[in-house]
Amino acid sequence: MTRDEPHRRGAGRPVKEVLSQARITTAALAIIQAGGYGALTMSALAKRLGVAPSALYNHVDSKQEVLRWLQDHVMSSVDTSGFAELPWDQALRGWARSYRKVFARHTPLIPVIAVLQVSGAPRTLAMYEAVTEGLVRAGWPPAQIVPAIVALESFIYGSAYDAVAPQDIFETGALAGQSPHFTAAVREQCGRSEGRAAESAFEAGLDALVTGLARQAGLRAESGHA
Amino acid sequence: MTRDEPHRRGAGRPVKEVLSQARITTAALAIIQAGGYGALTMSALAKRLGVAPSALYNHVDSKQEVLRWLQDHVMSSVDTSGFAELPWDQALRGWARSYRKVFARHTPLIPVIAVLQVSGAPRTLAMYEAVTEGLVRAGWPPAQIVPAIVALESFIYGSAYDAVAPQDIFETGALAGQSPHFTAAVREQCGRSEGRAAESAFEAGLDALVTGLARQAGLRAESGHA
């Protein structure tokens, strides 16, 4: 599945690649920032690169591949710097918050990630490596690290969707009579956390996961929950 | 946004509705089961209902609406019966397992749910009501229930993606040298949980979430973790 490098030895090679992976990814990102994922079409991408749509296919297998490149690029902006400076549990929380924040603005990439082989996504792999190394250094048993990352990641993806959902999703409206307990519960927490319902749910879940997974690993999260 | 009932008072009404929401939803489900979500097109849907594609639009606003109907229908097969018989934490785990199992076969609906107003999804609302009632009866403080459900749901959605991902996602391949810790960690857990990596990560995360969220709510999960 890995693409051949374009014109490895060939003649006719221009001095600078006009349509490199980097240029295509950058253009795609610009389109998304300007008009959202709905605006990301192969035509739009070609136009922004000053080229015919068909020319794109000399450098990309499919739109799916563009999305894969995009995914790996976006992933590189997830912050793992905490593992260099902070206690492991604070670093883990910081990583999770950054991860969620980044993908809340790129939810259409989530189905792509979920199926993506890391072997084709070097920066994604680098992120996993940073997290793993941090946990290893903190004394986590090796066998528990991948399950913990997977569990956290699952929670992060779901929370990213949640972060961009309309705030009034849970308004029961005309059906309130059929759901008295739930309607009351929604009212209850609307008062508490003003508008930031998704935020507080994320923090609650994150704390539970970090604490619980650490306990399963025979460790103890050092900092209390916020 | 709520559709008018077709032919409320009108003349020309056939005795039985040929294209009701139920019939459309059933047909869509059959198409999906036969050929996956890629096969679910408005043309295919029309053909299965023995009708021209354009006729569909007398009963449905858009394909998105079909997906919303589908979502609510699928949601009704999530099992909440545990809340009637089991201790609350076991019921919660059972619900989460069922929820994940159902949507693992309907991952394309996840982005739909995340944006869907419950006011238009009665069976989804019924599910929330069942869970909420169960937690209220168990003594959960009302203000903590919605955040807990949201956190669990986020985890469930992410885990549903995970459940259908290829097993070799984490094979680092040629890049193993650049990620020694992670590669080792992957090897480590491959040996432990044979093929069921997603499963064990889900159970670990579920246990952490249920335990941790309960502790935040001032309760204690009764049953130990599996």
Place this chain on the structure above:
DNA sequence: CGAATAAATGAATGCTGTTCATTTATTAGA
């Protein structure tokens, strides 16, 4: 110069969801 080759092109393909003017069928009321 000539051969080789990558890359760009424009036209075309088949699919998608969706719209629209028109026709068909059914029923309510006079």
Place this chain on the structure above:
DNA sequence: TCTAATAAATGAACAGCATTCATTTATTCG
């Protein structure tokens, strides 16, 4: 029973999509 009203089905059409292909253009190596 005739007529008016109205919902629903139709087929043609549309714009947009990702993608393919034969052809042309440009570049560089021998």
